[in-house]
Amino acid sequence: MASIARKNLLEDIPRFLVAQIGILFAVSLVTIQTGMQAGFTRSTSKLIDESPADIWVSSPSMEHLGLTLPIPYDRLSQVRRVAGVDRAEAATIRLTVWRRVRVNQVTSITLIGGEPNGLLLPSSKITQGSFSDLRQPYAIVADSASLKTIQIQQLGDTEAIGSLPAKLVGLAKGTQSIVFDNIIFTSLESANAYATSSLTATPIASPPAPKALTPTDPVSFVLVQAQPGEDLASLKQRLESTVPGIRAYTRAEMSSRTQTYWQERSGIGFILGMGAVVGIIVGVVIVGQILYASVSDHIKEFGTLKAMGASDWFIYSVIVEQALWMAILGYVPGMGMCLGVAAWTAATQGITILITPVSAIVVLGTTVLMCVSSAFFAIQKVTRVDPAIVFKA
Numbered sequence: 001m002a003s004i005a006r007k008n009l010l011e012d013i014p015r016f017l018v019a020q021i022g023i024l025f026a027v028s029l030v031t032i033q034t035g036m037q038a039g040f041t042r043s044t045s046k047l048i049d050e051s052p053a054d055i056w057v058s059s060p061s062m063e064h065l066g067l068t069l070p071i072p073y074d075r076l077s078q079v080r081r082v083a084g085v086d087r088a089e090a091a092t093i094r095l096t097v098w099r100r101v102r103v104n105q106v107t108s109i110t111l112i113g114g115e116p117n118g119l120l121l122p123s124s125k126i127t128q129g130s131f132s133d134l135r136q137p138y139a140i141v142a143d144s145a146s147l148k149t150i151q152i153q154q155l156g157d158t159e160a161i162g163s164l165p166a167k168l169v170g171l172a173k174g175t176q177s178i179v180f181d182n183i184i185f186t187s188l189e190s191a192n193a194y195a196t197s198s199l200t201a202t203p204i205a206s207p208p209a210p211k212a213l214t215p216t217d218p219v220s221f222v223l224v225q226a227q228p229g230e231d232l233a234s235l236k237q238r239l240e241s242t243v244p245g246i247r248a249y250t251r252a253e254m255s256s257r258t259q260t261y262w263q264e265r266s267g268i269g270f271i272l273g274m275g276a277v278v279g280i281i282v283g284v285v286i287v288g289q290i291l292y293a294s295v296s297d298h299i300k301e302f303g304t305l306k307a308m309g310a311s312d313w314f315i316y317s318v319i320v321e322q323a324l325w326m327a328i329l330g331y332v333p334g335m336g337m338c339l340g341v342a343a344w345t346a347a348t349q350g351i352t353i354l355i356t357p358v359s360a361i362v363v364l365g366t367t368v369l370m371c372v373s374s375a376f377f378a379i380q381k382v383t384r385v386d387p388a389i390v391f392k393a
Contacts, residue, residue, distance in 0.1 A: 015290060022286030023330025024337070026370065029279030031338040031363050032353060037272040039352030043177045044262045045255040047112070053119040053223035054232055056254040057239060060247045064258040066093055066110070066180060070218030071246060077215075078243045079222050084235045087225040090213070091120045092191050094220070095181065097199055098150050099160040107149055110180040111161065113191025119223040121185055129155055129170025134187045137209040138194075141170035145348070146182035162197030164207055178351060179262060192217055224248075280370055288374035290326070319375045327371035331364055 042049075048056070048065060057079055062068035076090045091114040098109045114120035116134040123131050126141070133139055140161075142150065152159060158167045166184070176183055186194070189210035213219070226235050232250050239248040249257065263269040335355075342353035 015293070019286060019290040019326055020330045020333075022282065022290075023326055023367065023371070024334040026279045026282050026286070027331050027334030027363060027367055028338055028341075029282070030276045030366060031335060031355060031359075032341065033272050033275035033279065034359060034363070035338065035342060035353040035355045036351075037269055037276075038356075038359065039354035040178050040268060040272065041259050041263055042354060043352050044179050045258045046175070046177050047120070048251060048255045048258060050125075051120055051223065051251065052225060054226045054251060055224040055236060055239065056249045056251070057222040057224060057243070057246050058220070058249070060245070062247065062257075064261040065254070066095075067261075068220055070220060071222070072215060073213045073217045073219050074215035075243055075246060076219070076222050079224060079239060082235075082238050082242050084227050084230040084238060085224055086227040086230075087119065089115045089118045089120070089223050090188055090219040090221070091115075091223055092188060092195070092218070092220045094191065094195050096161060096194060098166075098182070098184070099162070099199075099203070100151060101160055101203055105151070108181040109146075109150070109161070109184045110182065111191050111194055112183060112185050113188040114185070114223075116187060119225060125172045125175050127171050127173045131170065131185070133169035134185065134190070136167070136169060138165050138167060138190050138207070139169040139186065140166045140190075141172055141185040142168060143176040143183050144171045144173050145176045146184075147171075149182050150184075160203040161194045162199050163201040163203050164194055164197045165203060165205070166194075174346075176351075188213065188219070222246075280366065284370050284374050288377045292377050316379050319379055320372055323371040323375040324368065327368045330371075331367045334367075335360060335363070 045065065057071075057075065059069040059071050070092075073090055076088060079085060079088045091112070093113075094111050096109060096111050098107045100106070112120070116131045117123050121131050121134075121141075127144065129141065131141060134141060142152065147153075150159070152168055155168055155170070158165050160166055161184075166186075172185070175185075187210070189212060192213055193207075193210040224235075224239070226232060236248040236250065240246065338353075339355060342355050345351045345353055
């Protein structure tokens with residue numbers, strides 16, 4: 001049986017290669033689309049998942065990490081007085097404009113302000129410089145994947161955010177999220193100064209140092225690290241009952257809320273899922289056509305097998321084996337290509353295409369199911385074969 005299946009498969013090499021290219025395309029489309037969906041979902045909460053903060057305090061109107069109403073800076077001092085809080089810091093996340101004044105160009109950025117080496121900024125991600133350097137006035141750290149977009153070359157270069165200078169003092173890697181524009185890290189004081197500066201005024205060459213925040217200045221979140229052994233559910237309740245006008249979320253809750261928003265309410269997850277479905281449909285059509293044509297070309301041989309007493313199940317197994325060989329021979333190079341694409345996009349674009357061992361096995365199972373399902377069309381033709389066909393001229 002195996003020799004018959006392989007002989008039918010490799011008899012026409014050009015047709016075989018066309019089939020494998022179709023399967024490779026289908027495997028790649030399914031893998032990349034599902035990988036982008038998984039990577040996209042994880043990317044939306046990357047800052048949350050990598051933060052050591054146990055609890056995130058926000059406005060009750062918070063929808064996800066990048067969409068929330070501000071809370072006054074005074075909430076920080078109130079949070080610090082709650083029993084069970086070991087450490088608390090304010091953080092702000094705002095969309096603003098990066099300006100290259102000399103060439104009259106702008107681009108959108110996501111400005112993230114926090115305590116240098118604190119509960120928000122992922123110090124493990126720094127590759128050049130240090131987050132400690134953000135204590136300098138108007139100093140920034142950018143993700144290396146954003147350099148091409150913001151068009152800054154090296155440490156020490158200065159452009160502008162609003163009407164204030166922005167000096168690059170460090171580079172990070174792996175902090176960029178798909179849902180946020182180019183992420184720029186800075187101190188909380190500098191972020192507040194940038195947020196209140198004019199977007200149209202000529203940048204000031206030597207502005208005064210950023211002022212300390214006042215109790216009424218807006219911030220996005222207060223990040224809390226609980227005391228060792230503290231029950232987070234109880235601490236959440238104390239925070240919400242003690243501090244007015246806030247909601248508290250554990251890290252897991254904050255991550256889940258952000259991921260759910262982008263998966264279910266943005267429509268992006270649906271679009272990426274549709275791409276995977278299209279890949280499966282393309283693969284089924286191509287493999288089905290190839291197997292049907294192969295059976296048509298060998299219809300007399302199958303008729304001969306039937307005339308010799310071969311059972312229908314034996315003949316079906318030949319066709320199914322052809323489909324299995326096509327699945328495996330299309331899957332291996334397709335998955336290899338996807339792993340290469342995933343590594344390239346992560347290194348150069350800061351975009352995560354998440355391919356895990358589990359997802360690779362799922363795609364393999366999908367590929368096998370796709371090819372075996374395609375064999376159904378060819379099996380239908382064999383079912384109707386009359387053994388007497390071998391005696392016809």
